[in-house]
Amino acid sequence: MKIVVLSTNPKLYSTRRLIEAGKARDHEMLILNHRRCYMNITSMRPSIHYRGEAVTGVDAIIPRIGASVSFYGAAVVRQFEMMGVYSVNESVAITRSRDKLRSSQLLSRKGIGLPVTGFANSPDDTEDLLNFVGGAPVVIKLLEGTQGVGVVLGETRQAAESVIEAFRGLGANFMVQEFIKEAGGSDLRCFVVGDKVVAAMMRSGKEGEFRSNLHRGGSAELVRITPEERSTAVRSAKIMGLNVAGVDLLRSNHGPVVMEVNSSPGLEGIEGATGKDVAGIIIQFIEKNARPGRTQSRGKG
Ligand code: ADP
Numbered sequence: 001m002k003i004v005v006l007s008t009n010p011k012l013y014s015t016r017r018l019i020e021a022g023k024a025r026d027h028e029m030l031i032l033n034h035r036r037c038y039m040n041i042t043s044m045r046p047s048i049h050y051r052g053e054a055v056t057g058v059d060a061i062i063p064r065i066g067a068s069v070s071f072y073g074a075a076v077v078r079q080f081e082m083m084g085v086y087s088v089n090e091s092v093a094i095t096r097s098r099d100k101l102r103s104s105q106l107l108s109r110k111g112i113g114l115p116v117t118g119f120a121n122s123p124d125d126t127e128d129l130l131n132f133v134g135g136a137p138v139v140i141k142l143l144e145g146t147q148g149v150g151v152v153l154g155e156t157r158q159a160a161e162s163v164i165e166a167f168r169g170l171g172a173n174f175m176v177q178e179f180i181k182e183a184g185g186s187d188l189r190c191f192v193v194g195d196k197v198v199a200a201m202m203r204s205g206k207e208g209e210f211r212s213n214l215h216r217g218g219s220a221e222l223v224r225i226t227p228e229e230r231s232t233a234v235r236s237a238k239i240m241g242l243n244v245a246g247v248d249l250l251r252s253n254h255g256p257v258v259m260e261v262n263s264s265p266g267l268e269g270i271e272g273a274t275g276k277d278v279a280g281i282i283i284q285f286i287e288k289n290a291r292p293g294r295t296q297s298r299g300k301g
Contacts, residue, residue, distance in 0.1 A: 001059040002028040003286060006076065008035055008066065013268040014279075018062055021279035025287070030058075034076040035069060046082040060086045060290040062244075062282065063094060064264045067144075070098050086290035088282065089263050093241035097263045100143050101175060103240065110239050112232060113257040115139075115250065116178040126164050133178045136160050139210075143173040147215040153179060179210075180257060183250040187212045187259065188225060190233035190247045191270050191278055194289075197233050198281045200225045201273040220273040232256045243289070244282055246270075 003022050007015040010031045022029040032050055040047045048055045061080050065073030078091040097103055101119055108114055118129040130138060136157040142150030150172075154160025160176070167174045185205040190197045202223035203212040212218045225233075229249055236258050237245035246265025249256045271278050 001287070001290065002030065002057050003283070004030045004032050004055070004058050004061045004080075005064060006034045006037075006061055006073065007031055007064040008033050008069065012064075014064060014264075014266050017267050017271070017279040018064075018282065021277065021283045024280070025283055027283065034063075034065065034073045037076045037079075039076070039079045041079065041082075046079055048076065048079055048083070058083075058085050059292075060088065060286045062088050062286070063091075065094060066264065067098065070095070081295040084293040084295070086286070086292070086294050088244055088286055088290075089242050090295060094263045097240045097242060097245070097261050100141065100260065101173075103261055104175075106239055107236055107258055107261075110235070112236055112239065113252070113255050115180055115252070115257050115259070118176045119174075126161060129176055130157060130160060133176050137179040137181070139177040139179050140164060140167065141175050141177060142167065143175065147213050150174075151211055153210050180250045180252045182253050185210050185212055186251075188223060188229060188249040188251065188256075189220075189265070189270060190225060190229065190249060191265060192233055192237040192242070192245045192247055193278075193281050193285050194243055195234055195238070197225065197230050199270050199274040199276045199278055200229075200233075201270055203269070214269050220269050222274050226256075229256045232258065236261050243285065 005015055005018050015031060019029045038049050063077045074091045074095050077087050080087055104114055104117055116133045118133050120129050137153060137155045138160050140152045140154055140163050152163050154163050186202055189201050189203060191199040200223055201220045203214060203218045203220045205212040206217040214220060233247040236247045240261045242263055246262035248259045250259055267278050
């Protein structure tokens with residue numbers, strides 16, 4: 001098969017591993033920088049061009065779209081879908097999962113455990129918002145944040161109110177969330193491919209840090225997850241419509257709660273902590289499922 005990895009950086013571990021795993025299974029592997037893909041959407045025959053040439057004969061794409069190029073990246077994925085190319089994660093699902101608020105709404109509708117979360121637009125409602133998530137301490141999150149940036153712990157009501165005021169002053173969208181103290185600064189990253197959790201790790205923040213992001217100095221180790229955690233992760237990926245997803249869970253007193261469903265989960269941490277060939281598993285999934293025109297949503301939201 002001819003498989004394209006959409007990535008802005010060929011040097012990234014995840015990109016390199018996917019290329020390596022595909023080649024090891026005799027596929028023709030190609031990296032295209034989605035920022036450099038341009039499209040002809042005027043005719044009945046949609047096409048994608050790259051450095052002066054039309055991109056043709058592609059059987060499948062693996063989008064690795066960073067948060068900073070979500071909008072354009074999703075358009076490139078959608079264009080491939082229009083051309084009948086199989087995408088392991090579809091554009092609609094990627095866009096859906098990028099919006100933390102939209103994701104929470106969709107997951108809550110299906111009964112997935114979530115931290116109690118509040119969202120409001122008007123500054124007049126701050127008090128009630130803090131009340132319904134149970135008062136301080138609370139976690140305040142920028143909707144556009146990634147890798148732990150813009151995730152703040154308001155330990156007292158006064159601190160929480162100041163942070164909310166500051167975010168509002170900047171015109172930023174944010175949500176207020178119940179603080180899951182019992183998670184003890186750790187979370188679970190469940191790597192889902194298809195309808196299975198193929199690898200799972202526990203990430204723990206460095207001393208004194210409630211955020212467990214590896215980018216913030218956290219560490220990762222192999223973990224055994226419970227059947228309930230497993231099914232929560234698989235169902236969450238399915239609700240978002242993602243075939244490949246990193247589902248982040250917190251172990252709360254009321255069972256697993258989902259914090260985020262990531263559509264371009266990194267491979268370095270999970271392969272390092274578990275010793276599993278996750279890249280190979282993704283390629284095998286594509287071998288089984290990629291068919292021309294096999295696009296569920298056809299780019300429609
Ligand atoms: P990002 O997408 O920026 O990584 P997250 O929502 O995943 O933001 O939060 C970053 C980290 O902060 C999580 O991995 C988790 O360890 C911690 N965290 C986030 N929300 C909560 C919460 N409600 N209760 C306890 N810890 C949390």
